[in-house]
Amino acid sequence: MTSHPTPLPDTLPNGLRIDAARAEAQRAYELDRRHVFHSWSAQRQLDPMTISAAQGCCVWDGAGHRLLDFSSQLVNTNIGHQHPKVVAAVQEQAAKLCTVAPQHVNAARSEAARLVAERTPGELDRIFFTNGGADAVEHAVRMARLHTGRTKVLARYRSYHGGTDLAVNLTGDPRRWPNDRGAAGVVHFHGPFRYRSQFHAESEAQECERALEHLEQTILLEGSDTIAAIILESIPGTAGIMVPPPGYLAGVRALCDRFGIVYIADEVMSGFGRTGRWFAIEHAAAPAGSSAVSESASSAGEFRAVVPDLLTFAKGVNSGYVPLGGVAIAPHIAATFDDRVYPGGLTYSGHPLATAAAVATITAMAEERIVENAARIGEQVLGPGLHALAERHRCIGEVRGLGVFWALELVRDRQTREPLVPSGGTVLRELDTACRSAGLLLAVNANRLHIVPPCTISEAEAKEGLAILDDALTLADAHTA
Known part of the structure; x- marks a missing residue:
């Protein structure tokens, strides 16, 4: 997969110059690992990503790379970042x-x-x-x-x-x-x-x-x-x-x-x-x-x-x-x-x-008719786009959702519906890493990918995320029966 297709900016959306943002991110990471106790985690195994800035449907990591946020963080930034x-x-x-x-x-x-x-x-x-x-x-x-x-x-x-x-x-x-x-x-x-x-x-x-x-x-x-x-x-x-x-x-x-x-x-x-x-x-x-x-x-x-x-x-x-x-x-x-x-x-x-x-x-x-935008994007872009992915990738057992609230059920075998994770091992972590390196932040849960961008997402952004996901799902296809 192509890593981080967008060039690094000189300045992040919050006004920080990229060199200052990197220094701040490094210090934040060091302090986090020294003092912060994370939820739902084995502390020693963590290597969390630093977020230095956010705007609209995107976040920027500690190195300054832009990621399209298909997670809405914890499915909560419905109006997008920094409205x-x-x-x-x-x-x-x-x-x-x-x-x-x-x-x-x-x-x-x-x-x-x-x-x-x-x-x-x-x-x-x-x-x-x-x-x-x-x-x-x-x-x-x-x-x-x-x-x-x-x-x-x-x-x-x-x-x-x-x-x-x-x-x-x-x-x-x-x-x-x-x-x-x-x-x-x-x-x-x-x-x-x-x-x-x-x-x-x-x-x-x-x-x-x-x-x-x-x-x-x-x-x-x-x-x-x-x-x-x-x-x-x-x-x-x-x-x-x-x-x-x-x-x-x-x-x-x-x-x-x-x-x-x-x-x-x-x-x-x-x-x-x-x-x-x-x-x-x-x-x-x-x-x-x-x-x-x-x-x-x-x-x-x-x-x-x-x-x-x-x-x-x-x-x-x-x-x-x-x-x-x-x-x-x-x-x-x-x-x-x-x-x-x-x-x-x-x-x-x-x-x-x-x-x-x-x-x-x-x-x-x-x-701004943001609720209506979520309905339209779901009906015209995400729904059809995710179903099209299911036709191309045998790892997708089911597509389900409404609006900007979707899940892909990943399976090893479509006939038996055996979940991908127990047999695939680290495949979802590999898929998640591949998406991040290409500029997409996903929500991964058990044997599923949750496609949950902000309600403000544009058609172009939705299609950008689907294209990255399309590329990454070939990794999961390799683990199917």
């Missing part, structure tokens, strides 16, 4: 009011709450702000338990809900195992995933039906009156970007209504434009008249929104420019705490700098 309107908003807020305790009103938090509430489905009009996605999940579960007086929470296998104590126990991937004491009141179940179906389904409709039957049986066997909540990522992200089949989320809503269970939609990764809608649950609209839907009809009048009782968000709400998350709360849940103290809070709940960034992000996304 000038968001940067200016943080600067202006810092000059006006850097911080204030959450018991006091501040204008940035109030406006951010209004803008989020305008975009959430149904009447999720009360917003509790947190510092990120994991603690948003923690508080959503706490609200559900207090509202229902029940303890158990159902969460699906192949999911990720955060790294804090309860959130990681809710998580349905192997990162839970070292932290799981089996005492958090969490019960896991299988969600729909036809490519690796637990239900031997022969169609999407059958997968949906059997997954809902399985969930219903889990509820009944666990005791419906012991279950406070079901929490689901509207589209599971870290575990594989598995778009649920039509009718599934509406069916979950119906089961929750039937058994008096709180439905928590985790939109931490899938929200704020990532799927080409403000929230991924908007793709789950159900036929009008279904018992699984809300009273608010869609603009077409033929479908109604599937509305959860609680919705968690973070990441894309302000693209991580300042840490922020939250819970959007339905009226009947909020009413529980009208005259009863909610026993929870955070020092930085609704922090002015974070919420000012959210106001600027949401406003810019609306004015």
Whole structure:
């Protein structure tokens, strides 16, 4: 593969000259390895990349090389890097009011709450702000338990809900195992995933039906009156970007209504434009008249929104420019705490700098039609482009996704669907290294590549990334049967 096809600049986008940037990067790396303890890592084995600058859909490494960011870092820079309107908003807020305790009103938090509430489905009009996605999940579960007086929470296998104590126990991937004491009141179940179906389904409709039957049986066997909540990522992200089949989320809503269970939609990764809608649950609209839907009809009048009782968000709400998350709360849940103290809070709940960034992000996304851009790029460029790659590369078992939220399932054998990683050894690390050397930053997880660029990505940038990926996938093809 061609290494770093773009020439090194004299100056990085942040104004640093390349020689000064290299010196700064070297010192940063040395201090990092001496003092910084990294998450999800064996510390001695790390050789992390230094990022010296970022702009739009690109980052620059410590040597000054440009990389197209197809990872959105941790799938959070939905508005891209260093968006000038968001940067200016943080600067202006810092000059006006850097911080204030959450018991006091501040204008940035109030406006951010209004803008989020305008975009959430149904009447999720009360917003509790947190510092990120994991603690948003923690508080959503706490609200559900207090509202229902029940303890158990159902969460699906192949999911990720955060790294804090309860959130990681809710998580349905192997990162839970070292932290799981089996005492958090969490019960896991299988969600729909036809490519690796637990239900031997022969169609999407059958997968949906059997997954809902399985969930219903889990509820009944666990005791419906012991279950406070079901929490689901509207589209599971870290575990594989598995778009649920039509009718599934509406069916979950119906089961929750039937058994008096709180439905928590985790939109931490899938929200704020990532799927080409403000929230991924908007793709789950159900036929009008279904018992699984809300009273608010869609603009077409033929479908109604599937509305959860609680919705968690973070990441894309302000693209991580300042840490922020939250819970959007339905009226009947909020009413529980009208005259009863909610026993929870955070020092930085609704922090002015974070919420000012959210106001600027949401406003810019609306004015610049960034959500619509994500939908268009997904439909016209990424979707067709990734399916074309699957036709050329036998290592790709499945392509799935929406908007700028895609996964490539890499396999050793398309017929058996054997994952590439167990037999391929270091092949994904080699593929990732090859992409980086050619100027593309990917998100690699287990036997998958996640294609998750910012929602602002242009058609030209998307095609540039696909071309680099096309070249690199020949490395994986060599490990197929």
